[in-house]
Amino acid sequence: MKFNRTALSAAAAGAVLTVAFSVTVFAAVKGVVTSDGVNVRAQASMEADKIGTLSDGDTVEIEVCDGKWYKINYGGSDAYVYSDYVKAETETTGNVVCNKVNVRAKASTDSDVVGQVNNGDTVTIMGEDSNWFEIKRTNGDIAYVSKGYISGKAPEKIEKVKPASTNTASVNQEKTTDISSRESEAAKDEYAQVDAANGLKVRDGAGTNFQKIGVLNCGEYVDVLSKSNGWLYIKADDGTEGFVSSDYATVYDGDKPKNEDKNTKTKGEEIVAFAEKYIGTPYVWGGTNLSTGVDCSGFVYCVYKNFGITLNRSSSAMALQGTTVSKSNLIPGDLVFFDTDGSNDGSISHVGIYVGSGQYIHSSSGKTYGVTITSLSDSYSSSTYVTAKRMLK
Numbered sequence: 001m002k003f004n005r006t007a008l009s010a011a012a013a014g015a016v017l018t019v020a021f022s023v024t025v026f027a028a029v030k031g032v033v034t035s036d037g038v039n040v041r042a043q044a045s046m047e048a049d050k051i052g053t054l055s056d057g058d059t060v061e062i063e064v065c066d067g068k069w070y071k072i073n074y075g076g077s078d079a080y081v082y083s084d085y086v087k088a089e090t091e092t093t094g095n096v097v098c099n100k101v102n103v104r105a106k107a108s109t110d111s112d113v114v115g116q117v118n119n120g121d122t123v124t125i126m127g128e129d130s131n132w133f134e135i136k137r138t139n140g141d142i143a144y145v146s147k148g149y150i151s152g153k154a155p156e157k158i159e160k161v162k163p164a165s166t167n168t169a170s171v172n173q174e175k176t177t178d179i180s181s182r183e184s185e186a187a188k189d190e191y192a193q194v195d196a197a198n199g200l201k202v203r204d205g206a207g208t209n210f211q212k213i214g215v216l217n218c219g220e221y222v223d224v225l226s227k228s229n230g231w232l233y234i235k236a237d238d239g240t241e242g243f244v245s246s247d248y249a250t251v252y253d254g255d256k257p258k259n260e261d262k263n264t265k266t267k268g269e270e271i272v273a274f275a276e277k278y279i280g281t282p283y284v285w286g287g288t289n290l291s292t293g294v295d296c297s298g299f300v301y302c303v304y305k306n307f308g309i310t311l312n313r314s315s316s317a318m319a320l321q322g323t324t325v326s327k328s329n330l331i332p333g334d335l336v337f338f339d340t341d342g343s344n345d346g347s348i349s350h351v352g353i354y355v356g357s358g359q360y361i362h363s364s365s366g367k368t369y370g371v372t373i374t375s376l377s378d379s380y381s382s383s384t385y386v387t388a389k390r391m392l393k
Contacts, residue, residue, distance in 0.1 A: 032057065064159050092125045101145060191221055192252070231245060271304065276373075283363050315351035319348045338351070358377055361373045
């Protein structure tokens, strides 16, 4: 059944109008059901009467978030669905109307610049903070851009109310009951290993719109409690339970191996973390100042120098150092080299630092100007890629 909100009766409309003068009115937010057989209940509780079910792809209009439940209009009556199985459309898009617009870590001109956007770029708007739009960056982080440089509007917010009572056992039972009845429950001896080079976010629901409650390290092993529609419900060694995308973890049968201590970053990961602090620094030919301007090799040279490693100054000379590694064996901190001068003879004219997940950070003089992160698989990068070198032992 494809469900959409029904028209209000005249009497109901009058009631809403009366309330509108006394409380803040929140517009309903569209939600899309992400699983088949999702229970619709009369109250925000698993013990409440089940008054219907929804199917994968059905749409609902979310009126209120009541703890872990969404209040919806179902056939003209108030009803509730468990929020893990509905993806709320809490994002909008906007277009940048100026060049070299700073993207900042917080909603303040005193905050650090973490990137730049240019005229015509499209941004994902998550919310607003006074005169700032809260946007989602390509790496999933939240940042801020002044509203004056963006054509668009913030998404509607879901009104939240505090549940009458918090019954953890009941919530867990509802989750377990629905998962076990509608999804393929994982065997007790299934586990997963994280594949994401930069770590994998653990969320409190099966969707990217849910809150992040933790991060798993690359290579970390976790117990798999259940599986559903591209998401794994896992339990980590520290007791954290939550959802992770199955795209970035491999599931195995058998006894889970013991995790090694992964609290410390590798040297390559430390280099990447340091380099990312300077996203948005302008491209300057011959520049070697990480704050005011760098060219491609100047950026790499300065980043590595911060860790006591001296590289050759030009990209072509850097390519003569280190150990050659294949594209399929890249790890964070490796250097990637390109032929961007149009010669197509394999000569080196550009360099960046591999960050993981098929991306590299570099100082670009092209359409995307300054220090930025780019995918190795985009058309320009893949057509100009030459080789990679590992400078760390």
